[in-house]
Amino acid sequence: MRVLYVEDNPVDADLLVRSFARQLPDVELRLARSLAEGIDRLGGEGMVDVVLADLCLPDGSGIELLNWVRDRRLPVAFVVLTGSGDQRAAVAALKAGADDYLVKDGDYLRRLPATLNAAQVRARHLRDCRSRPVRVLYAEHHRFDADLTTRQLAQAAPHLRLEVVDSAAAVLGRLPVAGGAAGSADVLLLDYLLPDMDALDLAKILRQERGLDVPIVMVTGQGSEEIAAQALRLGVTDYLVKHPGYLNELPLVLDKAFRDGELVRERAALREAVDKLRLHAAVVDSTHDGVLISDLDGNIVSINPAFTEVTGYAPHEALGRNPRFLQSGRHDRSFYQGMWAALLETGYWQGELWNRRKNGELYPEWLTLSAVRNEAGAPTHYVGVFTDISKLRNVEARLSHLAHHDPLTSLPNRLLALSRLEHAIEVAQRKGQRLAVLCLDLDRFKTVNDSLGHSAGDELLCEVAARLRSRLREEDTLGRLGGDEFLVLLEDLDAPEGAALVASDIIGALEPSFVLRDGAEVFMHASIGVSLYPDDGDDHLALIRNADAAMYRAKAEGRNTCRFYTEDLTRLAARRLDLETRLRRALANGEFVVHYQPAFSVADGSLIGAEALVRWQPPGEPMVSPGDFIPIAEETGLIVGLGEWVLNTACRQWRAWLDEGLQPGAIAVNLSVEQIRRSDVQAMLRAALEETGLAPHCLELEITESSLMAQGEQAEALLAGLKSLGVRLAIDDFGTGYSSLAYLKRFAIDKLKIDHSFVKDLADDRNDLAIAAAVVAMAQALEMTVQAEGVETEGQLALLHELGCAAFQGYLRSPPVPAEAFGRRFLRGG
Ligand SMILES: Nc1nc2c(ncn2[C@@H]2O[C@@H]3COP(=O)(O)O[C@H]4[C@@H](O)[C@H](n5cnc6c(=O)[nH]c(N)nc65)O[C@@H]4COP(=O)(O)O[C@H]3[C@H]2O)c(=O)[nH]1
Known part of the structure; x- marks a missing residue:
């Protein structure tokens, strides 16, 4: 930091120089003993960062030096030193554009470094602010005042862009009729005495009727505390009396009003943001989806109540831990590596995952992981949102069971039986094996069903299914194709005789009578048709069709028996089909x-x-x-x-x-x-x-x-x-x-x-x-x-x-x- 210290008192100067050498050895300190020397040094020796000036100088005042600096808009911070008890001088210095002041009391040298730093920051901030133009709508009836002010501001604070109007009506005409900011003006500067309306009434309309929050600075010819108080009550931002030199203060007042306005808007935006945050927090707290937030090391920093509900882990058990403790053991390392790679690369991963609850139960969840980024786009956290889909999976499983099983006997239905057959054919083809399809139809079931009632028929079908199942190996498929028709699929068959043995075993199993719940005794026999892969067909439809034809042959040849498929059975079936077509035609003809x-x-x-x-x-x-x-x-x-x-x-x-x-x-x-x-x-x-x-x-x-x-x-x-x-x-x-x-x-x-x-x-x-x-x-x-x-x-x-x-x-x-x-x-x- 480069500091120009303007001080005529050699004792004070000596003390300060030594204090600087001790506290701020890096500071480059230059000394000036008078106003003229100060100006000289600022003009000739190049720039400094801070001017520290005593108010009383032998050839003038520190304020004059301040004005000299500000008039030239030099980019330096200015701190004035005042004697103790000279508050008014300090305030005047601030109004004239000093960045700070320091009272020469017993302790001031200790406070000096902090004051210089703060002044430098403030000056930089002010410079920043002044680098942006501020639009000032200035209502002044007196031409002279208006010109003077315009000139002064153009000189001292060119960032303040004045638009001058001469009446309240002109102000009202330029501002929006309702709500929020003032559109074309950042600050209003109103002379108290306007020809058509005084500035108080104008402020009232702007604030109360139009609801505008544009900062308003009011200037009056004569100071009246009552007017000032009323102005502030009506929402005027600042108030200035036209005393000699007030134009020096005006840029600061306007800047401050503008910043206050900005502050008000920022506060409103902040309030809005806080409300939004609160709303988001409420949403996160009330959602049924589990939410966890972790830092970049993966340590959990926040969870919501649904997280606890789903996993069983309370906040104190989860916070600070790596979510790894939820792992189910169902996924291998490459699964998690893929997940992290996607998250790191794209900031996003979504998928199904199995986790473990506190009670040990495994559950599937649908997880969305996203990286949270700061304004610079760098990730700061990870957020995981997950839905427990175990109920969904259960319903799906139930639906799939319903779609693939016969609700009465719980056996695979036609759909599932056929798809198993398709799959079995693929396996048999690959391994060069043989398989058998048995189509089984209960003889005269319809008669029993119709005479004893449907519930007895249902009971009988369940009993039959149970007997059939008891005669088959675990790996054999038994399905109900519909009505009284069943299908048996025998895989990895050594020879066709194997199928014949199973068929006769099934026929034997149905031999003993069935005694139903109401005591009725029923005899139920079956006709079975058998087709073999690859002998009788190489796709599931052909095998079923051929087993069916064989079954009809079994029925025709005395029922309660089993027949294998042969070529002439196909011809028979084709004849039947042909007959049906011709029959329809015959009726019409x-x-x-x-x-x-x-x-x-x-x-x-x-x-x-x-x-x-x-x-x-x-x-x-x-x-x-x-x-x-x-x-x-x-x-x-x-x-x-x-x-x-x-x-x-x-x-x-x-x-x-x-x-x-x-x-x-x-x-x-x-x-x-x-x-x-x-x-x-x-x-x-x-x-x-x-x-x-x-x-x-x-x-x-x-x-x-x-x-x-x-x-x-x-x-x-x-x-x-x-x-x-x-x-x-x-x-x-x-x-x-x-x-x-x-x-x-x-x-x-x-x-x-x-x-x-x-x-x-x-x-x-x-x-x-x-x-x-x-x-x-x-x-x-x-x-x-x-x-x-x-x-x-x-x-x-x-x-x-x-x-x-x-x-x-x-x-x-x-x-x-x-x-x-x-x-x-x-x-x-x-
Ligand atoms: N719903 C319906 N079904 C019909 C109709 N026409 C014929 N049928 C059915 O077809 C069966 C055979 O008729 P069919 O060949 O004329 O055979 C007839 C007849 O030609 C035959 N038949 C008559 N006399 C003798 C005989 O002395 N010896 C032998 N072996 N058969 C005889 O006995 C069968 C007696 O008829 P069913 O027992 O009733 O048996 C009939 C009947 O169940 C019809 O219009 N509607």
Whole structure:
């Protein structure tokens, strides 16, 4: 530091020089003994940093030197030395632009270094401030004063840019109408006496009405304490009396007012920032996300309550520690290295991470790490924000389980079973292994389900699943494909026989009866189809399709058995598909015809009626038997339209013959279980009878035993509904199903048709004869008619006669024939 010390008193000068040498050896001190010498030195010897001047000099005052310095705007700090008790001189010096003063008391030499330093800082600050222009809106009515002030300020403080107006109205016109800063002016300088309004009123409008916070400095010609007090009360920033030399003080006052204004604004901004900080802190405290802040060494400096909630660690257990203590051990070093590398390089990392709670539990969290940077862009802290996603993961796991498992049996569903199969094929292909796909379908499950109710059906499926599982190895997959269909996947199979063994083991496992919760005992068997990889297909769809085809073969060949896939099974399946397409077309093209098989009285051989049997006659091809297409029509639902067509055709035919005066008896039409299940049969019948005008008692409906049982609880209501139309009801294929006569007693059945499988061996099989005899006897007791089907020989007819069977149909008298042949042969006696 370079100091110019202006002092005429040699004792004081000597003391100070020695004190400087002791306290501030680095200071370069120059001495001047008078005002003139001081000016000389400042002008000639180059710059100093601080001028320290005594107020009383032999050729003038320190203030004059100060004015000389300020007039030249020399970049130096100025400190005045005053005698003790000369406060007024000190204040005058400050007003004239001194940066500080020091009273020569007993202790002042000790305080001198600090004062010089502080003055230097203040001077630098003032210079900084003055390097920025300050816009001053100056309201002065007197031209002379305005010019003088403008000149003076241009000279002493050119950073103060004055705009002069001569009225309060002009001030109001230049300032915004409402709120905050004053826009085009940084400071207002108002003369008290303005022609249109005094400065107090003007200040009132600006502060109270417009809410402007621009600093206001007021000047008056004469000092009045009352005006000053009022001005300050109204929010005027400073007040100055126009005493001689006041223009020297004005730059300082304006600078100070400007800085005060800035301070006010800074304080407001600070308040806003503090409010914001408080808000942010409240957000951090109340968020459900855990937050931790660490220093650059990774030591935790702050956590929020959610951190404690998630991890279990209270602030005193976490602060000061490295977050490493939360590590789960699930991630290797390279994971954390990657995380830090990203954080250091980009200031950001985000990802899923497993951590450990205080209670030892591991949990997944979604973590976002960010570097906090200071104004210079250098990182100062790291912030980690994390969400405990363990609940989310649990829900996801549950959803995924639901999406991939059958809710009833908890077995893998079709989706998962197929994806496991796909994966197993990949493995088998890689390792050159063989695998087997077993498609398993429960035989007649639908009948049990329908007759015992769905909850019993569900229970049965669970029991079956458990038995199947118990027969498989841990690594084998058992899935439920839907309904009563299961899939077994056997991997790493040595030979096809292995699959056959498992299949027969499964069949054996289902052998013992199932006893359900309500005590019902049910026998449940399965048909199994097997396909092998790579023998029968090399993708999952082909393997499933082929196992399915084999399963159908098992069903067709007596059920409760297992069949392997062969090529001709595929052909069979393809034929089925082809048949289905053609069947749809046939219905649209009217390729069906109805044949009628007559029924006769056993007693006298007279015609009692006929059974309508549908035939499919594709153009240019042999006729297709219903045994080949009815099951497919049932599976696809085509039976609804087809059955309705047969019913209408038969009724119309009967009505026509009756109208001709012929006696065709009753016409029996078959009603399939799928028709009952998929459509409103009662409405269909009512419409057919109405449309054709056939009397209901001429119509007989044949329902198979199993169709009836499939209706379960609803069977009784269904039959009562049909009966209410006035039609007759017959049970077809009697003896082949589950039901008993006692059960049928509850229904209003008119006729039982003994299935031709019993009739066939009537002469040779004593059992069949006994069954037929029992059926006839009980039917008679229940007042039902009995009609035998498939009578081919006179011997069979004679036996039926003996048993008391009332009616029969069969090739013995006639196969089903077209309507025209029927009319000719049986009605018109042709
Ligand atoms: N072996 C032998 N068979 C005889 C004799 N007499 C008649 N049959 C045959 O026995 C079947 C009797 O019909 P189903 O038991 O109702 O059995 C019928 C019935 O369940 C079904 N079906 C036929 N037409 C219709 C129909 O319009 N609607 C429904 N839902 N099913 C039908 O197709 C099954 C087979 O019909 P079809 O092939 O016409 O076979 C008929 C008939 O041609 C005989 O003396 N010996």
